[in-house]
Amino acid sequence: MRIIGLMSGTSHDGVDAAIVEIGDVGDSGFDVEVSVIRHIHVPYDNALRDAIREAFSGSVEHICSLNFVMGEVFAQVALSLIQEAGLSCKDIDAIASHGQTVYHIPPIAFQRCGCTTDKKCGCTTDKKRGSTLQIGEAAVIAERTGILTISDFRTRDMAAGGHGAPLVPLPDYILFKKPAVVRAVLNVGGIANVTIVKNAINDTLAFDIGPGNCLIDEAVVIYSDGAARFDKNGSLASAGTPHVPLLEELLRHQFFKQPPPKSTGREMFGAVLVRDILRRYGAVAQNDILSTLTHLTAQVIFAAIRPYRPQEVIVSGGGSRNVFLMSLLGELFSQKGCKVSSISSYGFLPEAKEAVCFAILGYLTLKRRPGNLPCATGASRQVLLGKITLP
Ligand SMILES: Nc1ncnc2c1ncn2[C@@H]1O[C@H](COP(=O)(O)OP(=O)(O)O)[C@@H](O)[C@H]1O
Numbered sequence: 001m002r003i004i005g006l007m008s009g010t011s012h013d014g015v016d017a018a019i020v021e022i023g024d025v026g027d028s029g030f031d032v033e034v035s036v037i038r039h040i041h042v043p044y045d046n047a048l049r050d051a052i053r054e055a056f057s058g059s060v061e062h063i064c065s066l067n068f069v070m071g072e073v074f075a076q077v078a079l080s081l082i083q084e085a086g087l088s089c090k091d092i093d094a095i096a097s098h099g100q101t102v103y104h105i106p107p108i109a110f111q112r113c114g115c116t117t118d119k120k121c122g123c124t125t126d127k128k129r130g131s132t133l134q135i136g137e138a139a140v141i142a143e144r145t146g147i148l149t150i151s152d153f154r155t156r157d158m159a160a161g162g163h164g165a166p167l168v169p170l171p172d173y174i175l176f177k178k179p180a181v182v183r184a185v186l187n188v189g190g191i192a193n194v195t196i197v198k199n200a201i202n203d204t205l206a207f208d209i210g211p212g213n214c215l216i217d218e219a220v221v222i223y224s225d226g227a228a229r230f231d232k233n234g235s236l237a238s239a240g241t242p243h244v245p246l247l248e249e250l251l252r253h254q255f256f257k258q259p260p261p262k263s264t265g266r267e268m269f270g271a272v273l274v275r276d277i278l279r280r281y282g283a284v285a286q287n288d289i290l291s292t293l294t295h296l297t298a299q300v301i302f303a304a305i306r307p308y309r310p311q312e313v314i315v316s317g318g319g320s321r322n323v324f325l326m327s328l329l330g331e332l333f334s335q336k337g338c339k340v341s342s343i344s345s346y347g348f349l350p351e352a353k354e355a356v357c358f359a360i361l362g363y364l365t366l367k368r369r370p371g372n373l374p375c376a377t378g379a380s381r382q383v384l385l386g387k388i389t390l391p
């Protein structure tokens with residue numbers, strides 16, 4: 001099958017789109033050959049980025065209208081990609097569109113009586129329902145392209161009690177399993193998430209780690225009054241030194257102590273947190289704050305992955321372009337004899353990887369195979385992901 005994956009992540013920097021050829025080469029369900037035909041990244045203009053930011057806390061009217069606007073945007077990106085690849089719409093079997101997340105509420109476990117788990121009073125644990133909202137109307141994508149469109153991948157997993165995230169572990173296993181090697185497949189987008197890939201699918205582990213670029217980006221936007229969106233190559237942070245009390249405070253965040261399955265987003269690590277930090281640490285130099293946030297990202301990634309003793313850490317996402325962050329990760333993991341490399345050394349463009357994973361998830365859905373891993377999302381069972389809009 002030839003499938004287009006469309007991805008717009010928490011960074012809301014633009015759309016990554018990839019045309020992928022996918023087919024089974026064995027009977028295990030995991031022996032799937034994947035080749036990337038073409039990738040494009042289409043950045044959002046300032047007006048659209050502002051409209052997306054407004055949606056994070058916006059009116060129902062704004063979100064309703066933006067859902068259709070984003071549908072048009074995704075459709076145009078898919079059409080441009082098809083044209084650049086020298087193909088036509090009839091050459092494409094399906095579009096798998098992640099959509100733009102505007103809100104994500106993870107499910108949380110709690111004790112019915114209100115006691116904490118360590119009191120062991122014997123009462124039952126209950127789960128508060130989670131919910132998530134990705135926009136970019138699939139009906140518009142299908143209407144403009146005439147291509148079957150799969151959307152809303154996260155909701156079915158959440159309906160089964162899961163976090164709806166991370167969903168890339170099964171594609172990561174398909175792409176990166178290697179006999180006798182433990183690999184940590186790390187995506188540093190707005191949020192950082194990891195899949196620990198071992199020989200057997202049942203040994204796969206995955207979870208959201210916490211902030212990837214989101215806190216750094218937020219601080220840069222505030223400092224530059226919107227003129228810059230991120231710390232290019234980490235050059236601002238590398239000119240500063242970490243502010244130790246702030247770093248220690250941030251490392252104590254309760255999310256890092258939570259055991260998997262767990263998921264997070266801008267609601268926890270976004271503008272609200274950064275504004276609070278800048279208000280309380282206003283006297284600290286800008287480069288030092290950015291250094292602190294970059295060290296925080298590196299240290300939480302290291303602490304989260306270290307217990308699984310990988311031999312290789314494979315980094316994708318825009319964060320892999322942050323030279324300073326990559327050097328911090330390299331230093332931390334080298335003490336454990338573990339090699340940190342950009343996914344580009346493994347033949348993938350760092351920006352294309354998530355789009356490729358969603359194309360694989362679309363493929364699994366069309367083959368009527370589950371795409372989630374309950375050990376990663378906390379769902380009660382494996383489910384078929386996504387909603388299908390016929391052309
Ligand atoms: N050259 C670079 N230097 C530092 N950071 C970068 C660079 N290129 C991209 N990034 C970071 O990557 C982010 C986009 O990463 P991406 O993987 O698309 O995340 P998401 O999936 O959340 O959209 C940008 O917001 C920026 O923080």
Ligand SMILES: [Mg+2]
Pocket residue numbers: 007008009010011012013014015016189
């Ligand atoms: Mg992005």
